[in-house]
Amino acid sequence: MDRATAVPEVDAIPGERAERWVKHHHEHAAPSTYVYEFVWDVTEKAVGPFCTDVDGNVLLDFTSHVAASPLGYNNPKIANRIDAFDLPDPTKIAGQDFYVSGGWPPEDPEFPGPTQLMDRLADACEQYNLDRVFLSNSGAEAVENAIKICYAAGGHRAITFDGAFHGRTLGALSLNRSKAKHRKGFPEIPGVVSLPYCACDGECTCGWKTDGPGGNALADRLHPQRGVIDPEELAFVILEPIQGEGGYRIPNEEFLSDLATVREKYDVAIVADEIQSGLGRTGEFWAVDHTDLTPDVIASAKGLRVGATIGRSDLFPEETGRLSSTWGAGDVLAALQGVLTIDAIREHDLQDNAVRRGAQFHELLADAELPGVVDVRGRGLMLAVEFDTADRREAVLRQALERGLLTLGCGHSTLRVLPPLDVTERELRLGVELLVESIRATA
Numbered sequence: 001m002d003r004a005t006a007v008p009e010v011d012a013i014p015g016e017r018a019e020r021w022v023k024h025h026h027e028h029a030a031p032s033t034y035v036y037e038f039v040w041d042v043t044e045k046a047v048g049p050f051c052t053d054v055d056g057n058v059l060l061d062f063t064s065h066v067a068a069s070p071l072g073y074n075n076p077k078i079a080n081r082i083d084a085f086d087l088p089d090p091t092k093i094a095g096q097d098f099y100v101s102g103g104w105p106p107e108d109p110e111f112p113g114p115t116q117l118m119d120r121l122a123d124a125c126e127q128y129n130l131d132r133v134f135l136s137n138s139g140a141e142a143v144e145n146a147i148k149i150c151y152a153a154g155g156h157r158a159i160t161f162d163g164a165f166h167g168r169t170l171g172a173l174s175l176n177r178s179k180a181k182h183r184k185g186f187p188e189i190p191g192v193v194s195l196p197y198c199a200c201d202g203e204c205t206c207g208w209k210t211d212g213p214g215g216n217a218l219a220d221r222l223h224p225q226r227g228v229i230d231p232e233e234l235a236f237v238i239l240e241p242i243q244g245e246g247g248y249r250i251p252n253e254e255f256l257s258d259l260a261t262v263r264e265k266y267d268v269a270i271v272a273d274e275i276q277s278g279l280g281r282t283g284e285f286w287a288v289d290h291t292d293l294t295p296d297v298i299a300s301a302k303g304l305r306v307g308a309t310i311g312r313s314d315l316f317p318e319e320t321g322r323l324s325s326t327w328g329a330g331d332v333l334a335a336l337q338g339v340l341t342i343d344a345i346r347e348h349d350l351q352d353n354a355v356r357r358g359a360q361f362h363e364l365l366a367d368a369e370l371p372g373v374v375d376v377r378g379r380g381l382m383l384a385v386e387f388d389t390a391d392r393r394e395a396v397l398r399q400a401l402e403r404g405l406l407t408l409g410c411g412h413s414t415l416r417v418l419p420p421l422d423v424t425e426r427e428l429r430l431g432v433e434l435l436v437e438s439i440r441a442t443a
Contacts, residue, residue, distance in 0.1 A: 001045035009406025015055025062210035070303035072420035077344040095330020139275035139301030140167030145309040155235030161197035163246030182416035187420040198255035231266040241287035244276040247411020248384035269296040283355040283380030354380035371443040399438035
């Protein structure tokens, strides 16, 4: 498959083989999230955003596996370097019990692993003085450990925001406010308060700005005379710098300024959930880099290939064993992929490419007649199209699939678009053309 000339080619989707595969898969698979019956064939050709399914259909994947594969399929920027290594067995070790060396010296070994991944993450957070990293398996674990270190530092209450999604473990679920089905029937950690996530364009109408003593929903609750939460009891405030599952909502600048003021006034820890928005997806390495808000903890995963909780030294418990995990920092291959992903983003100016291609996306849609579209938004290559109804969004998603374009829903009626970070001008134009055709087909 030649990435420079590849185009989507769809006969029928799902085809007979995909239907058989899905049926067999669900003989033992627990009910979970399956957006559509796309079955990627890992034995067939794939490169960049192009992949092949079990029926031979060629698809243009603008989901990047929900941002977990930031450079798409078999990208030589990573694949060629991985192929050069003689991978050890096992590649997954008890990483909190054993150190792993990939050669000498530790600052730049032949085979970079967990130690070098932590070095790179600390470098990426140097502007925030975040110098300690705990590696884990997933984004939920990254958030869970962020919760733990903030509670360990003091306080037993937390602030989350309407529309938030932070993971599926019970602690992270307690912070979710995106869909009721994520949390219903499950026990929750106590002391969590939900506030409006202000994504208002212009004057605030969501309830964040108030006429109360502090002028906003959080400052009102923390006010020393008229508030209802003792600031000493507040362990952390957690937010997504751009909401993901909640609908790709971009925060209002005044909202973030208010949070920065509260952080400074009351010494409250800010946790930035960068699991979907981080690693150059928005054009900055972290989405919070677009703002004046200083995080005390960053949770990362997905495109990093491992989970990472990054924070200041004084937030992490000093007692050994307080944070630990059999597989924490122990996936040598995943850590290597994380290192190579960060290096590729830096070496190939992929943050700049995200900005250019994101601008191209907006330009191509600006003058198009798009029935039912109420908003086109996003930063870099974290892009979204919002529709007037959820039914139309689902219809567009299906129309796009039939044309060979993979997309995903989020929020109530929003379609998210996540091309690989090195998507080309040709590929982006091709994807937008298919998307526009799909939208018009629902008119």
